[in-house]
Amino acid sequence: MTKKKIITGIVAGVAIGGIVGYLFATEKGAETRKKIAEETGNFFDDIVGHFMDMMQLGKEKGKDVLASAGEMADKVKMSNNFN
Template sequence: MSTSKIILGTTAGLAISGILGILFAPEKGSVTRKQILDKGCDYADDLKSKFSDLAASITDKIQSTKEFAQDLTQEAKTKFDDAKNDVNSSSSNY
């Protein structure tokens, strides 16, 4: 099972159990609704934070891949230029 499915299942389970715990608590309706709203905001903030971390991680990986491709391109260009110069110098010897 993939990690994202496990995280999603765990988060959903925590949210449902939190809401059920609040609903069955012996509090007034207004207090219970406030607690549900607060828990929902907490979960939303946590989800936003995790999404931001994921987006930053993806951005870093893209940047790293881009830099690797640029380095690889530069190395290939240098080797091509060296080979071209070798061919030119070899042909001038004949």
């Protein structure tokens, strides 16, 4: 087996073991699953929020680039008119 497969197996085993251990902890399984679902939802909400922020930033940067390109095009037109 390759190193990558071994490391992947170890990471997967640790993750699964952690989840199973957490489910068998002192709290009831239903309560634990509810907490996991809430935290997972919060995690994905955060990811979506960051993604939306990045999209907004990209739109703003795109507008800036278009404005700069328009200004440069105008300058080129003006310089060509004087030649």
